[in-house]
Amino acid sequence: xxxxxxxxxxxxxxxxxxxxxxxxxxxxxxxxxxxxxxxxxxxxxxxxxxxxxxxxxxxxxxxxxxxxxxxxxxx
Numbered sequence: 001x002x003x004x005x006x007x008x009x010x011x012x013x014x015x016x017x018x019x020x021x022x023x024x025x026x027x028x029x030x031x032x033x034x035x036x037x038x039x040x041x042x043x044x045x046x047x048x049x050x051x052x053x054x055x056x057x058x059x060x061x062x063x064x065x066x067x068x069x070x071x072x073x074x075x
Contacts, residue, residue: 022059032061043068 032040037054040061044051047068056064069075 022062025059025062027058030058032056032058036061036065040064040068043072047071 036056036058040056041051043049043065049068052061052064
Protein backbone atom coordinates (compact mmCIF):
# COMPACT_ATOMS: atom_id res chain seq x y z
CA UNK A 1 0.00 0.00 0.00
CA UNK A 2 1.34 3.43 -0.95
CA UNK A 3 1.94 6.02 1.72
CA UNK A 4 -0.78 8.64 1.88
CA UNK A 5 0.03 12.27 1.35
CA UNK A 6 0.44 14.23 4.59
CA UNK A 7 -2.63 16.37 5.35
CA UNK A 8 -1.43 19.61 7.02
CA UNK A 9 -5.01 20.47 8.03
CA UNK A 10 -4.79 17.71 10.61
CA UNK A 11 -1.69 19.16 12.30
CA UNK A 12 -2.21 20.58 15.76
CA UNK A 13 -0.32 23.76 14.79
CA UNK A 14 -0.61 24.57 11.08
CA UNK A 15 2.53 25.51 9.23
CA UNK A 16 3.70 28.98 8.39
CA UNK A 17 2.05 28.87 4.96
CA UNK A 18 -1.39 29.37 6.51
CA UNK A 19 -0.93 33.12 6.15
CA UNK A 20 0.81 34.66 3.18
CA UNK A 21 1.73 38.25 2.62
CA UNK A 22 -0.61 39.79 0.03
CA UNK A 23 2.36 40.38 -2.28
CA UNK A 24 2.88 36.59 -2.42
CA UNK A 25 -0.72 35.67 -3.27
CA UNK A 26 -1.15 33.83 -6.56
CA UNK A 27 -4.35 35.82 -7.21
CA UNK A 28 -3.02 39.07 -5.68
CA UNK A 29 -3.13 40.91 -9.01
CA UNK A 30 -6.80 40.04 -9.57
CA UNK A 31 -9.32 42.85 -8.99
CA UNK A 32 -10.45 43.26 -5.38
CA UNK A 33 -13.54 41.31 -4.45
CA UNK A 34 -16.93 42.82 -3.74
CA UNK A 35 -16.52 41.89 -0.08
CA UNK A 36 -13.18 43.71 0.07
CA UNK A 37 -14.68 46.82 -1.58
CA UNK A 38 -17.59 46.84 0.86
CA UNK A 39 -15.36 46.36 3.91
CA UNK A 40 -12.95 49.05 2.68
CA UNK A 41 -15.85 51.48 2.26
CA UNK A 42 -17.02 50.78 5.81
CA UNK A 43 -13.53 51.16 7.27
CA UNK A 44 -12.93 54.38 5.31
CA UNK A 45 -16.18 55.85 6.65
CA UNK A 46 -15.25 54.90 10.22
CA UNK A 47 -11.74 56.33 9.83
CA UNK A 48 -12.93 59.50 8.07
CA UNK A 49 -10.82 58.67 5.02
CA UNK A 50 -11.56 59.05 1.33
CA UNK A 51 -12.53 55.91 -0.55
CA UNK A 52 -9.62 54.28 -2.39
CA UNK A 53 -9.61 53.90 -6.17
CA UNK A 54 -12.02 51.29 -7.47
CA UNK A 55 -9.38 49.44 -9.46
CA UNK A 56 -7.36 48.08 -6.52
CA UNK A 57 -5.98 44.57 -6.74
CA UNK A 58 -6.87 41.97 -4.12
CA UNK A 59 -3.41 42.36 -2.58
CA UNK A 60 -3.59 46.17 -2.44
CA UNK A 61 -7.11 46.07 -1.00
CA UNK A 62 -5.93 43.66 1.69
CA UNK A 63 -3.05 45.97 2.60
CA UNK A 64 -5.40 48.96 2.82
CA UNK A 65 -7.81 46.96 4.99
CA UNK A 66 -4.95 46.03 7.33
CA UNK A 67 -3.78 49.65 7.52
CA UNK A 68 -7.27 50.95 8.31
CA UNK A 69 -7.93 48.20 10.87
CA UNK A 70 -4.67 49.13 12.60
CA UNK A 71 -5.57 52.83 12.54
CA UNK A 72 -8.97 52.06 14.03
CA UNK A 73 -7.40 49.62 16.52
CA UNK A 74 -9.52 46.73 15.24
CA UNK A 75 -6.68 44.21 15.26
